[in-house]
Amino acid sequence: MKLRHIISVIVAFCIMAMANAQALTVDELARYLSVTAFSTTVKLPAESFTAEIWTIKDGEPDKLLIDGMAAWNKNPEKGITVMIGADNGKYRIVIAYGGGVTKSIVSGGPNFRSTMSEEFPKTIQEGDFPLMGEPKVGGSQNAREISAFQQGFLLRIIKNGQIRESQE
Numbered sequence: 001m002k003l004r005h006i007i008s009v010i011v012a013f014c015i016m017a018m019a020n021a022q023a024l025t026v027d028e029l030a031r032y033l034s035v036t037a038f039s040t041t042v043k044l045p046a047e048s049f050t051a052e053i054w055t056i057k058d059g060e061p062d063k064l065l066i067d068g069m070a071a072w073n074k075n076p077e078k079g080i081t082v083m084i085g086a087d088n089g090k091y092r093i094v095i096a097y098g099g100g101v102t103k104s105i106v107s108g109g110p111n112f113r114s115t116m117s118e119e120f121p122k123t124i125q126e127g128d129f130p131l132m133g134e135p136k137v138g139g140s141q142n143a144r145e146i147s148a149f150q151q152g153f154l155l156r157i158i159k160n161g162q163i164r165e166s167q168e
Contacts, residue, residue: 035085038120038131042076042098042157049073049126051080052156053093055107056133059147061154065093065105070160072097082131082155086111093153112151118143129155 030037042049051073053066073080078098085092087106094104112134120129130143133152140148 033085035083036117036132037081037083038117038155039079039081040120040129040155041079041123042073043123043125044076044157044159046074046076047071048160049076050158050160051095051097052158053082053095053105053131054128054154054156055109056130056146056149056152056154058151059136059139059149061128061146061156065107065153066095066103068095068097068103069101072101074098074100080155084132084153091153095155107153109151115152116141116143116148124155124157126157126159129157131155 042051047070050068050070052064052068054064055062057063075098080098081096083092083094083096089110091107091109091111092104093107094102096102114134115132116135117130117132120131128146130146130149131153132143133149135141135148136150139150142148146154
């Protein structure tokens with residue numbers, strides 16, 4: 001009888017604790033898992049552009065990590081999401097295109113000593129858009145400027161027919 005009473009009290013306490021608990025948000029879960037996500041909508045016509053992920057080195061675009069295809073952007077109004085998270089001392093980068101295609105890669109370098117990022121614009125057009133990276137010591141602290149980063153990652157939007165500027 002005493003054991004049944006103790007179990008009832010424990011169950012009642014658990015139910016009360018769960019009733020007062022709040023749901024975990026996606027942002028809270030992402031922070032816990034050390035994942036940073038950036039979502040945006042490209043304000044260009046469907047299939048008229050390509051979205052790519054590049055590295056940043058010494059404040060300049062460096063190497064193409066994830067290439068894209070214009071056909072993957074059939075529904076640009078659905079947006080593009082880029083997720084970056086730690087993966088065994090490196091970074092896993094995932095890009096989900098508006099056309100339904102998802103690509104990912106694990107970066108070759110180690111995790112940054114510190115990172116800097118800023119809220120990503122809700123809409124973009126063509127250009128280079130820093131995602132996150134290690135800031136230059138004594139440099140600009142404007143996370144929207146590629147030159148502010150010693151190393152990092154950027155989203156590049158290229159209109160069809162433009163030549164890719166590569167430093168590979």
